[in-house]
Amino acid sequence: MTRTKLRLAVVGAGPAGIYASDILLKAERNFDVSIDLFDHLPAPYGLVRYGVAPDHPRIKGIITALRDVLDRGDIRIFGNVRFGTDITLDDLKRHYNAVIFATGGVRDADLNIPGIDLDGSYGAADFVNWFDAHPDYPRTWPLEAKEIAVIGNGNVALDVSRMLAKHVEDLMVTEIPANVAEGLAASPVTDVHVFGRRGPTSVKFTPLELRELGELRDVDMIVYDEDFDYDDAARAAVAGNKQVFVIDKVLNQWRQREVGQASRRLHLHFFAKPVEVVGDEQGKVSAFRYERTRPDGQGGVVGTGEIRELPIQAIYRAVGYFGSPLPDVPFDAERGVIPNHEGQVLVHDPATGENRQMYGVYATGWIKRGPVGLIGHTKSDAMETISHLINDLGNWWTPESPTEDSVVAMLEERGIRWTDLDGWHRLDEHEIALGAAEDRARIKLVSREEMVDVSRGE
Template identity: 50%
Template sequence: MTRPLRVAVIGAGPAGIYASDLLMKSGQEVAIDLYEMMPAPFGLIRYGVAPDHPRIKGIVMSLHKVMESPQLRLLGNIEVGKDVTIEELKQFYDAIVFSTGAYGDRDLNIPGADLPEHYGAGEFVGFYDGNPNFSRDWNLEAEQVAVIGVGNVALDIARVLAKTGDELHVTEIPDNVYQNLKNNKAKEVHVFGRRGPAQAKFTPLELKELNHSDTIEVVVDPEDIVYDEAGEQARRDSKTVDLVCQVLEGYAMADPSDAPHKLYIHFLHSPVEIIEKDGHVAGLKTERMELDGNGQVTGTGEFHEWPVQAVYRAVGYQSDPVAGVPFDENRFVIPNDGGHVLDPETGAPIAGLYCTGWIKRGPVGLIGNTKSDAKQTIDMLVGDYTAGALDTPAQPEVDAVVRFLQDKNIEFTTWQGWHRLDAAEQALGQQEGRERHKIVEWDDMVRHAKYQEGDLDG
């Protein structure tokens, strides 16, 4: 009697769920366990998307359909590499796929970066999305704020800081987030990019949404709307780039409004120093840049100082290593050939280990990139399996790993448990006239979602 291909997928965000979906559609009989460090699934869809973006969170509906498959089990509240080792998992699975994403913030290596009011984007996103790994309180005393970066995360941070707490209360934000945001004193939010508008990484819809609030006026200096040959070519080659430039041009030509909060977008300004006074942030110093014709920039030697009391860097996320798995400390990815995890000493694939998503390629690209990424990895895995290149695990029975986790007294959560947690959050929201009220305390999430007898049946 043949048995199913046993695969452990580590990380229950979009990358891991898409990889699982492709495995189930591969034509092979499979049994997949999807491991997640958090008590709840969905990764950055739950903990990395601004609360006023329900359209993006609609992706969860498609992910739900995948998770309902009987070939797939969620095993949450388990940190692989810590609660269970890679060597321990190998005894239960033919293959292990790492899709652990990226949560950490890349550094901003300029003077003043160590000041207390300089924050990483991921820290603030974790706060307002109710991630239990991050702070419950936030210092929002600054009336003037700088956001460094020209991607959608920078826009999310700028928009959340520029909105009122009451505007955001209709979303799923937890009480502690609302209490902080309703006392937010920010009146000016300045977003800085070192290159020109054609090099910005915004998407058009997110950029358009900035002024949907009556409390926000978006301001772009017409002198910042500059294109070189590379920028003009980028507009001709990409409808998205052209739309972004059109929206920015519209903001630059708009008449002033009396909205109480101003959201400035600055181009061709490179941060060179966070200015300190008495141990705190007192400003941001930037150098004016000029385009070189190839889409890159050079400094002009002209400097500007902006009076701000807080600085947020949105210059990219970075992945953390998984204990027992090779990791490139310079690129913050698992070394790979497009799917196989590679031995850093020999450069050869390590049998049975694979990676996908941001831990594979770095924190770039959207959902479409994540899907194509997963296909490349799963094609390699299935090819290795059909070629007989995978080692046979000692205990491939689907119940064996559950007994192992129970013997280790690991209190894991399940997909059925997620339904209980989901229902509890929706019930709390309905009491307040909202769709959902997110539960943020780790132990509370586990209490709702932990394994119960019958959860893994069928």
């Protein structure tokens, strides 16, 4: 029996795409595999490079694991290639047997309250992309507010709050670029207020993230006694869940701290449901209005009808990420995902009114399941998708031009300045050298042109 060869395209070179590639290469199968990984950015790693605050050294561990996979050399990378413009679904059908979309979620989920579009209201993801030197975002960020609200109780909300409240001198050991350091240095911020609609035992952030907040130099951590009047459900959560127990312990330690000496304050407000962002005559953010909630006895909350208002000049919504549609690929606009059954992409058939499998097309990561879960979920998610891909062998595409050279020829013919693994190593070394000159681990390049020039050795 002749062994079949699977030519696979993976769109998205973040953890989801890299793990899926690695899992397929290590899986039991009776065919050969050749994988090409495409990304619209010149550098790999997706949200690990562009979605996490620069003062998170533990992310380096994840990057090391991803780097080890790529450095084996059995996965080709094509960076700076945009799906939908530089290459299309029809192109992939011509050169591959199947494609996995692992494009994640990069834009902010909406928060539908009056005033959310006022001047001074921002999405957390956009701010993160700015401070992480994403090449497709502006170089400057408006940091003019003294009092700021951050809406959300997940790790992104804490990242954003920490970056807003932290003194820029304490970030200079990290890889933040000069334009970001300059922007943060000029910020007049004195108070950052973080709001969550539920209580302290229902937060979505991890103990590690919370602890890091309490270690900020010259920043007082302020929590409010009224938020710690627990009901039975909250007490049961503390007793029955180690993570909740640790979070509760950290917050209660902060309640005992003496405050009033620091130049900046970071406030955590619980039981606060967003009602409205209030604007001034110029259409700028001037206050945040919220309803006080209380426990409903079932682990949820209900409104109390008590409305409060806090003066602020900027507000960041950190209520989750959201996927973006891809050309020629089905998309569920409600959930921000590609419709799928365990990673097999589904297309709506108007004739039958049913969803049927779109052969050859798969999804993994956040674009498959929505923006929830950490790196561990991404691995199990990829395993599910890969097992279907392997079992669907009879339904793969039959490409006209499946050779590895044909893809390179196509990109060259179109004049696309793509980057490869050697190019990433050149960029990596260049950024590390920039950092070494200032006693820092790395300084990221911000300009796409410059990233591509360095990668291509031009």
